[in-house]
Amino acid sequence: SFFRAFFTCLFFCTCDRFCIPMGCGSSTNSAAPPPPAETEKFKTDGTKKTQKKASLAADLPTSKPAEKVDTSLPSVPAQEEVVEAPKSARKPSFGAEMTQSMSRLDDVARKREEEEQREMSRRKSVHQNQKDEDDQIMEELFMFSDFTVPMKKKDVKKKKEEPKLSIVEGDMEEQIVKDYLEKKYFQYSDFIVNLEEQILNPTGLAENGPPTNDIEAYRFAFGDFNLGITEQQVKAAAASGQKQQQRKIQNFKMTTLLGHSTRVKCICLSPNEKFYVSSSAKDATIVMYDIRNGREFLYFDGHEDTIIGAHFSNDGKHLATASRDNTLILWDTVIGKQIFVFEHERIVICCCFSRDGKYIVSGCQDKVCRVWSTKKGKELLAFKEHEGIITAVSYAPDGENIVSASSDRTLRIWSSTTGISLSTIQEHTGIVMACMYSFDGNYIVSNDEKVINVWDVKKGKVTLCLKVEDVPFYGTLDATKKRTWTICSCCPGMFSHYIVAACSDRNVYILHPQTGEVILSFFCKAAVYCLSSGLRNTLTLGDAFGNIYVITLS
Secondary structure, eight states, rough: HHHHOOOOOOOOHIIIIIIIHHHHHHOTTTTOOOOOHHHHHHHHHHHHHHHHHHHHHHSSSSTTTTTTOOOTTHHHHHHTOOOOOOOOOOOOOOHHHHHHHHHHHHHHHHHHHHHHHHHHHHHHHHHHHHHHHHHHHHHEEEETTTTTEEEEEEHHHHHHHOOOOOOTTTTHHHHHHHHHHOOEEEETTTEEHHHHHHHHSSSOOOOSOOOOOSGGSSSSEETTTEEOOOOOHHHHHHTTTTOOOOOOOOEEEEEEEEEESEEEEEEETTTSSSSSEEEEETOSSSEETTTTTTEEEEEEOOOOSSSSEEOOOTTTTTEEEEETEEEEEEETTTEEEEEEEEOOOOEEEEEEEESSSOOOOEEETOOOEEEEEEETEEEEEEEEOOSSSSSEEEOOOOSSEEEEEEEOOOOHHHHHEEEEEEEOOOSSSSSEEEEETTSSSSSEEEOOOSSSEEEEETTTTTEEEEGGSSSOOOOOOTTTTOOOOEEEEEEOGGGSSSEEETTTEEEEEEOTTTTOOOEEEEEEESEEEEEEEEEEEEEEEEESSSOEEEEEEO
């Protein structure tokens, strides 16, 4: 009995001292250990409870207490005293960290948007202020074409004064002033029109080429109205037998446009002189450009190889292109679509429209010239009398004859309806590279590498043979290097009695057709190998570096 009581007390004492603290420490969610003061208090309380339990055990009977002891009782207080750590002391989870990061990014993005909005509002205010200033300035200016006139009260008063004519000197000036006072001049704003000169020497152009005897050609057009010249005045001027005076070149303007990355292979100016088409030596596509700023306007994509030649119809509605893919394509210039594809046996080198636009003549590498119908898309006849490849073709203004140039060093004039050869020009000593009828059809201009020939159609002989050595050298290049002619043509409609020719010395010359005198000379960045003349006063050129030049004569 004594030993039982002793071991029972020892058991309870051991449980109070060891089991309870170990139970608390074995908890997986236990908090940090209590401070030292709390630990001492806990030990003191535990000792008191042990002494009390020991005294109670001594009073119990000796046989039964050991059987009723429940060893699980000491673990109950340990579970009740578990203290969880506060939530603020726990480590945040991955989801919480992502939420915080996203919120910070949203704040940064919101701040950036606010800054951008403030910057945009600032710019708008500055732009509006500048616009208001410009509007205020423009209210004081009167815009007329390419120049600006300040509209002030002093200037308005000056308009009431009689205009002073000082365009010429000497007796001619006095005569003009006298004619003006006699009401022979029509005054319109800043310019004056001599009505008698308009009647006797009309300068109007027909829609499809040089001046004609039509009444519309004798009208001076300005905007949407015409200065009326009566039919009787037109007939009287025609009956007087006075010939139209050929215009002289007094001024010119040369503009360089952004062209191609390689040599310009072909170029053609539209009849209204507002657009041009060009293609480089590596392009299978030809593009239409605005002649004012060189912006691309329309693409013509359909060839499979390099485009060699191009030509507009006289009304500007159609375009013909010759290519190395053995085809000649007829295009609609309004929508840029193909109308007909004319197949050839070999490479197509050149092409030209008739004046009425009903026919196209093509020159091929197989030494044959072919005439095609633009309405039916069929071949009408073939001219096979050349012994070399065809290099150039040109329709006569009346559409009855065609002149063709060949590598056999000859020019041949033949009928466009029967294909019969009419005459042969054998004045060249090399490959003929270009040929063209003048706008009035009186002469043909052609060139090889050494000479430029002017052929009088009526007389049937050569009136001018201009060698490249006979032309003075203009430029800074070495004059001892060999010079050759590259291409030639007639000048635009108003100045069609002049010849334009390009040389390998990078110069483009405007020559007199009778004397060969150099009227003008333009120096380019590289040798010019293609050019096109308009129906009024504009020339377009393309050089070996891909540059495009626009020359306006006046």
